[in-house]
Amino acid sequence: MIYIENEGALFRGPARGVPLEVWSARKNMFVPYEGSKDKPVDWGHVVSASEAEAMMEHSRMEYQQEVYGDIPADRAPLSDEYRDSVLPDHVQQRLKRP
Numbered sequence: 001m002i003y004i005e006n007e008g009a010l011f012r013g014p015a016r017g018v019p020l021e022v023w024s025a026r027k028n029m030f031v032p033y034e035g036s037k038d039k040p041v042d043w044g045h046v047v048s049a050s051e052a053e054a055m056m057e058h059s060r061m062e063y064q065q066e067v068y069g070d071i072p073a074d075r076a077p078l079s080d081e082y083r084d085s086v087l088p089d090h091v092q093q094r095l096k097r098p
Contacts (some may be wrong), residue, residue, distance in 0.1 A: 002053035006044035010055045017041045023056055029031035 004011040004019055011019035014028055017039040021030035047055070084092060 003047045004044040005047045005051075005055065010052055010059070011044065012045075015041075016046060017043045019044070023059060025056075025059035030061065038091065 001012045001014060001020075002016075004013060004016055006019075010023040011021065011033060012023075013020040013033075018037070019033045019035075019039065022030045022033045022035075023029075087095075
């Protein structure tokens with residue numbers, strides 16, 4: 001698999017004209033590409049793994065800024081799943097009381 005950049009989006013596939021997955025900052029992973037599979041052979045630009053990682057990190061930061069605004073990432077609210085996995089049961093019970 002190679003990394004392919006096209007119009008600011010990051011894709012993965014076996015060749016430039018064959019994007020199979022696209023990077024989703026919201027899901028923090030590559031997801032199946034559902035767009036048109038009929039791309040010209042010279043579609044997009046091949047990027048290295050380090051360039052792709054930089055693009056993914058940049059998109060993560062943009063997404064966090066969009067979701068949390070001016071709240072620093074280390075002070076963003078915890079997701080319910082994360083909170084429930086790290087807090088002791090007695091604390092979770094007190095948080096859920098009306």
